[in-house]
Amino acid sequence: MVHETLSYEKFDVKSTSNGGDVMPMLADFGADLVILDFRVAGINGGELCKQIKCHPDYKDIPVIIFSAYINHDDELYGYGCDAIINKPFDLTELVEKVNSLIL
Template sequence: MVKRILVLDDNQDILAIVHETLTYENFEVKSTGESAEVMPLIEEFNPDLVILDYRVAGTNGGELCRKIKLHPQYCNVPVIIFSAYINHEADLLAYGCDAIINKPFDLTELVEKVNNLINN
Protein backbone atom coordinates (compact mmCIF):
# COMPACT_ATOMS: atom_id res chain seq x y z
CA MET A 1 0.00 0.00 0.00
CA VAL A 2 1.29 3.44 -0.92
CA LYS A 3 2.21 5.61 2.07
CA ARG A 4 0.84 9.14 2.16
CA ILE A 5 2.78 12.25 3.15
CA LEU A 6 1.47 15.76 3.75
CA VAL A 7 3.98 18.60 3.34
CA LEU A 8 3.66 22.25 4.46
CA ASP A 9 6.15 24.87 3.32
CA ASP A 10 5.43 28.43 2.22
CA ASN A 11 8.51 28.43 -0.02
CA GLN A 12 7.14 27.13 -3.33
CA ASP A 13 10.60 26.05 -4.56
CA ILE A 14 11.22 23.88 -1.50
CA LEU A 15 7.66 22.55 -1.66
CA ALA A 16 8.12 21.56 -5.31
CA ILE A 17 11.47 19.82 -4.69
CA VAL A 18 10.20 17.91 -1.65
CA HIS A 19 6.97 16.95 -3.44
CA GLU A 20 8.88 15.73 -6.51
CA THR A 21 11.49 13.84 -4.46
CA LEU A 22 8.94 12.02 -2.31
CA THR A 23 6.72 11.23 -5.31
CA TYR A 24 9.78 9.77 -7.05
CA GLU A 25 10.31 7.60 -3.94
CA ASN A 26 6.79 6.20 -4.53
CA PHE A 27 4.92 8.09 -1.82
CA GLU A 28 1.57 9.74 -2.40
CA VAL A 29 2.21 13.40 -1.59
CA LYS A 30 -0.08 16.35 -0.91
CA SER A 31 1.54 19.74 -0.43
CA THR A 32 0.33 23.10 0.73
CA GLY A 33 1.84 26.51 1.39
CA GLU A 34 -0.95 27.50 3.81
CA SER A 35 -0.84 26.53 7.48
CA ALA A 36 -4.64 26.91 7.72
CA GLU A 37 -5.05 24.03 5.27
CA VAL A 38 -3.03 21.49 7.29
CA MET A 39 -5.68 20.18 9.71
CA PRO A 40 -8.45 19.93 7.05
CA LEU A 41 -5.98 18.16 4.72
CA ILE A 42 -5.01 15.72 7.48
CA GLU A 43 -8.67 14.82 7.96
CA GLU A 44 -9.26 14.50 4.21
CA PHE A 45 -5.96 12.86 3.14
CA ASN A 46 -5.22 10.78 6.29
CA PRO A 47 -1.41 10.91 5.87
CA ASP A 48 1.06 8.37 7.26
CA LEU A 49 3.57 11.19 7.90
CA VAL A 50 3.46 15.00 8.06
CA ILE A 51 6.32 17.38 7.23
CA LEU A 52 5.92 20.95 8.51
CA ASP A 53 8.02 24.03 7.90
CA TYR A 54 8.47 25.78 11.25
CA ARG A 55 8.39 29.35 9.95
CA VAL A 56 5.19 29.88 8.00
CA ALA A 57 2.59 32.63 8.06
CA GLY A 58 -0.30 31.96 10.40
CA THR A 59 0.06 29.02 12.77
CA ASN A 60 3.71 27.95 12.87
CA GLY A 61 4.81 24.37 12.25
CA GLY A 62 5.43 23.76 15.95
CA GLU A 63 1.90 24.70 16.94
CA LEU A 64 0.51 22.57 14.11
CA CYS A 65 2.65 19.66 15.30
CA ARG A 66 1.24 20.08 18.82
CA LYS A 67 -2.33 20.09 17.42
CA ILE A 68 -1.65 16.88 15.49
CA LYS A 69 -0.07 15.18 18.52
CA LEU A 70 -3.00 16.17 20.76
CA HIS A 71 -5.62 14.96 18.25
CA PRO A 72 -6.96 11.54 19.34
CA GLN A 73 -7.15 10.23 15.75
CA TYR A 74 -3.78 11.53 14.50
CA CYS A 75 -1.57 11.54 17.61
CA ASN A 76 0.48 8.58 16.32
CA VAL A 77 1.22 10.14 12.92
CA PRO A 78 4.96 10.94 12.76
CA VAL A 79 5.78 14.63 12.26
CA ILE A 80 9.01 16.10 10.87
CA ILE A 81 9.69 19.83 11.30
CA PHE A 82 11.86 21.72 8.80
CA SER A 83 13.74 24.60 10.38
CA ALA A 84 16.49 27.03 9.48
CA TYR A 85 16.89 27.78 13.21
CA ILE A 86 19.28 25.07 14.34
CA ASN A 87 19.88 26.63 17.76
CA HIS A 88 16.26 26.00 18.72
CA GLU A 89 16.25 22.20 18.43
CA ALA A 90 15.14 21.69 22.05
CA ASP A 91 12.28 24.15 21.53
CA LEU A 92 11.17 22.30 18.39
CA LEU A 93 11.31 18.90 20.12
CA ALA A 94 9.09 20.32 22.87
CA TYR A 95 6.26 20.53 20.30
CA GLY A 96 6.34 16.73 20.10
CA CYS A 97 7.82 16.25 16.63
CA ASP A 98 9.46 12.94 15.78
CA ALA A 99 12.36 14.45 13.82
CA ILE A 100 13.87 17.78 12.79
CA ILE A 101 15.47 18.52 9.45
CA ASN A 102 17.65 21.61 9.37
CA LYS A 103 17.46 23.88 6.34
CA PRO A 104 19.20 23.83 3.99
CA PHE A 105 18.86 20.06 3.87
CA ASP A 106 20.10 17.18 1.81
CA LEU A 107 17.42 15.25 -0.10
CA THR A 108 19.06 11.96 0.89
CA GLU A 109 18.67 12.91 4.57
CA LEU A 110 15.01 13.78 3.95
CA VAL A 111 14.28 10.42 2.28
CA GLU A 112 16.15 8.50 5.01
CA LYS A 113 14.27 10.23 7.84
CA VAL A 114 10.93 9.76 6.08
CA ASN A 115 11.62 6.06 5.47
CA ASN A 116 12.78 5.52 9.06
CA LEU A 117 9.64 7.10 10.50
CA ILE A 118 7.10 5.76 8.03
CA ASN A 119 8.26 2.14 8.04
CA ASN A 120 8.40 1.64 11.81
Protein backbone atom coordinates in the same frame (compact mmCIF):
# COMPACT_ATOMS: atom_id res chain seq x y z
CA MET B 1 11.31 20.32 -4.14
CA VAL B 2 10.23 18.19 -1.15
CA HIS B 3 6.96 17.28 -2.86
CA GLU B 4 8.74 16.31 -6.08
CA THR B 5 11.43 14.29 -4.30
CA LEU B 6 8.98 12.26 -2.24
CA SER B 7 6.70 11.72 -5.26
CA TYR B 8 9.71 10.45 -7.21
CA GLU B 9 10.38 8.02 -4.34
CA LYS B 10 6.82 6.67 -4.87
CA PHE B 11 5.18 8.33 -1.86
CA ASP B 12 1.64 9.63 -2.28
CA VAL B 13 2.16 13.30 -1.42
CA LYS B 14 -0.28 16.12 -0.68
CA SER B 15 1.03 19.59 0.06
CA THR B 16 -0.10 23.08 0.94
CA SER B 17 1.58 26.36 1.68
CA ASN B 18 -1.18 27.42 4.09
CA GLY B 19 -1.04 26.15 7.67
CA GLY B 20 -4.82 26.43 7.98
CA ASP B 21 -5.22 23.70 5.37
CA VAL B 22 -3.22 21.05 7.23
CA MET B 23 -5.82 19.74 9.70
CA PRO B 24 -8.58 19.46 7.06
CA MET B 25 -6.08 17.79 4.75
CA LEU B 26 -5.29 15.24 7.46
CA ALA B 27 -8.99 14.47 7.80
CA ASP B 28 -9.38 13.96 4.04
CA PHE B 29 -6.09 12.29 3.22
CA GLY B 30 -5.31 9.90 6.08
CA ALA B 31 -1.60 10.71 6.18
CA ASP B 32 1.09 8.34 7.46
CA LEU B 33 3.52 11.25 8.03
CA VAL B 34 3.38 15.04 8.20
CA ILE B 35 6.23 17.36 7.23
CA LEU B 36 5.96 20.95 8.41
CA ASP B 37 8.10 23.97 7.82
CA PHE B 38 8.54 25.88 11.06
CA ARG B 39 7.68 29.05 9.14
CA VAL B 40 4.44 28.05 7.45
CA ALA B 41 1.88 30.61 6.27
CA GLY B 42 -0.93 31.21 8.73
CA ILE B 43 0.50 29.50 11.80
CA ASN B 44 3.82 28.55 13.40
CA GLY B 45 4.74 25.02 12.29
CA GLY B 46 5.55 24.07 15.88
CA GLU B 47 2.09 25.09 17.05
CA LEU B 48 0.58 23.15 14.18
CA CYS B 49 2.61 20.12 15.23
CA LYS B 50 1.24 20.51 18.75
CA GLN B 51 -2.34 20.55 17.37
CA ILE B 52 -1.67 17.35 15.44
CA LYS B 53 -0.10 15.60 18.44
CA CYS B 54 -2.98 16.65 20.74
CA HIS B 55 -5.68 15.40 18.36
CA PRO B 56 -6.86 11.87 19.28
CA ASP B 57 -7.08 10.76 15.64
CA TYR B 58 -3.66 12.10 14.59
CA LYS B 59 -1.47 11.89 17.71
CA ASP B 60 0.42 8.83 16.46
CA ILE B 61 1.26 10.27 13.03
CA PRO B 62 4.98 11.08 12.88
CA VAL B 63 5.76 14.76 12.30
CA ILE B 64 8.97 16.19 10.86
CA ILE B 65 9.69 19.91 11.22
CA PHE B 66 12.00 21.74 8.84
CA SER B 67 13.83 24.62 10.43
CA ALA B 68 16.53 27.11 9.57
CA TYR B 69 17.01 27.71 13.32
CA ILE B 70 19.81 25.20 13.83
CA ASN B 71 20.38 25.90 17.53
CA HIS B 72 16.74 25.47 18.56
CA ASP B 73 16.28 21.68 18.32
CA ASP B 74 15.27 21.35 22.00
CA GLU B 75 12.60 24.00 21.53
CA LEU B 76 11.29 22.30 18.39
CA TYR B 77 11.14 18.88 20.05
CA GLY B 78 9.07 20.59 22.75
CA TYR B 79 6.25 20.88 20.22
CA GLY B 80 6.10 17.08 20.05
CA CYS B 81 7.68 16.46 16.65
CA ASP B 82 9.33 13.13 15.94
CA ALA B 83 12.21 14.53 13.90
CA ILE B 84 13.83 17.77 12.81
CA ILE B 85 15.57 18.48 9.55
CA ASN B 86 17.73 21.57 9.59
CA LYS B 87 17.88 23.73 6.50
CA PRO B 88 19.63 23.55 4.20
CA PHE B 89 19.30 19.80 3.93
CA ASP B 90 20.30 17.03 1.61
CA LEU B 91 17.47 15.26 -0.24
CA THR B 92 18.97 11.91 0.72
CA GLU B 93 18.64 12.91 4.39
CA LEU B 94 14.98 13.75 3.79
CA VAL B 95 14.19 10.39 2.19
CA GLU B 96 16.10 8.47 4.87
CA LYS B 97 14.31 10.32 7.68
CA VAL B 98 10.89 9.73 6.08
CA ASN B 99 11.62 6.03 5.59
CA SER B 100 12.84 5.65 9.16
CA LEU B 101 9.60 7.07 10.53
CA ILE B 102 7.08 5.18 8.40
CA LEU B 103 8.70 1.84 7.71
